[in-house]
Amino acid sequence: MDRRRARTREALLSAGRTLFSVRDVDGVSVDEIVAQADVAKGSFYNHFADKDVFAREIVSAVRRQAEQAVDMANEGIEDPAEQFARALCMFVRFAIEHPESARVLWRLHSGATMADAPINRGLRAIVERGIRTQRFKHVDVESGLLLVMGIVVIALRHVLEERLATPASSVATRMAAGMLRALGIAPAQAEKIARAAVGDLLSHSGT
Template identity: 75%
Template sequence: MAQPKAGPSRRLTDRRRARTREALLSAGRALFAARDVDGVSVDEIVEAAEVAKGSFYNHFTDKDVFAREIAAAVRRQVEQAVNDANKDIDDPAEHLARALCVFAHFAIEHPDSARVLWRLNSGATMVDAPINRGLRDVVHNGIRSQRFRHVDLESGVLLVMGVIVIVLRHVLEERLVTPPHAVAANMAAGLLRAMGIANAQAARLSAAAANDLLQSA
């Protein structure tokens, strides 16, 4: 049996719900960029979103579920940007250099989301965490092909994540002495050297990634 078409009243209600949900998520991103989850109350969230408190619980079970949804959405956003930048890249070393530059660019273009990224992704340092699947695959492929020689899987994944977090936080500083594209290029080169890539090649791959993805940022 065919489902009845939604009437104008139903469509209006759905649009209002969607606007309320997006207002809550936008307010949450801004608040969690400045403070950890425990430092933000539901009252602050609904006040910033300019919605009734009951609306929050119409969409989210509690604040932790709300925070996890925001964190997951930001992570998907930046991971998609990394995938887009690396869609034609087969070399694991070049992939990592370009991924680091994408994260730096993301911090420049979306500073609140970048702050949320490192504040809310608890458990992200566990190598087997689902959110690390893509990175784990790149590092694994690099080790298997002997492109990466100085690390095992766990230390390689942790090394990449640590460098990316430092670059993110540094780019978000109010006063930068070194331009972001130079910071990203230098840090990417250091990361690749730590993974076993020769100095000259690490520098070349990292400079090319920064010039391609960050020079105009």
């Protein structure tokens, strides 16, 4: 891809992230996207078949960005409980450091809740390992996966609120501990794991 074409594509994607962070896909027109990107309307269709394809590419890129941060935070961590606590902390941190992208993730995350969806392969593997090793109890793969995704997404959305009554680090600690308890981790251990994850990953994020 030549430089000019690449710049046009990135301008469109950047415009889409901005617009989709405040409105759903149906509430944004192609005309608004190209106006925000400051490119000709025909340029949009040179890069994307339609608005839905465009939106899927944006949310996939944003989710990859967040998941790469989670992967880095979990490098060398083997305990599924620690992995999920640290993942929640990184999504909270993502909301603090990249609020526009986090809002896109929140608004356009529909359709990503199926246990067998390719985009959930990594999360599913952690749930399966936790159940297989009896680290997680009283859940099956689907309910465990939905539990984790639900709590993480709500934590991310809550941190995006402009006026938080409770510091984000405290929210992350409580929600991570609650998530682990729901997965069958003993309360004292869940609290210990959650506090360690927050101390390691959120202590320097202005939270």
